[in-house]
Amino acid sequence: DTGVSQDPRHKITKRGQNVTFRCDPISEHNRLYWYRQTLGQGPEFLTYFQNEAQLEKSRLLSDRFSAERPKGSFSTLEIQRTEQGDSAMYLCASSLVEGAGEQYFGPGTRLTVT
């Protein structure tokens, strides 16, 4: 399968713990995006990378959130000191620069903070 993959698919953690999610984009895609989706809502943009450079961050991305794409390939999203409000589906997507309106999404990581 050469699509976008995310790991883990599900994560249950206790409030205050740190969690890290991984995204592996489609190999030739130089853009990588993170979104968050809560029940009944559409995905909300968090941040995106072009190659290894993080070019934009949403105001939704508080200081507890950090994303990296160290070699321009896979990316990680870390949430420190998780809160119950962080419970959501975290979606990763990738695209070519030219076709950025056409983004390929992974299956998501569902985070539950208890």
Added chain:
Amino acid sequence: LAKTTQPISMDSYEGQEVNITCSHNNIATNDYITWYQQFPSQGPRFIIQGYKTKVTNEVASLFIPADRKSSTLSLPRVSLSDTAVYYCLVGDMDTGFQKLVFGTGTRLLVSP
């Protein structure tokens, strides 16, 4: 970014044609219109994109009138597997469509 408005939900039956209309009154000259489909517990999937008139692919057709203030996604002969949430998005292709801005979408329920 142009705001989009679409119906919250629609119901249909297998074999019927479904038309979902999206309003985007403030669409800018460089904006393109894109539709995504999302099944439960999956990420969204790109369906179709257009700028004006009509675009057709193997999945759907997209109709855009001359004033571009609305667009209609047409799904021919829907099946049960077309039950999903459909999102209409508007974005500037010239600036690379850096982020997709999703609304709450239209929940389509296809019944037997």
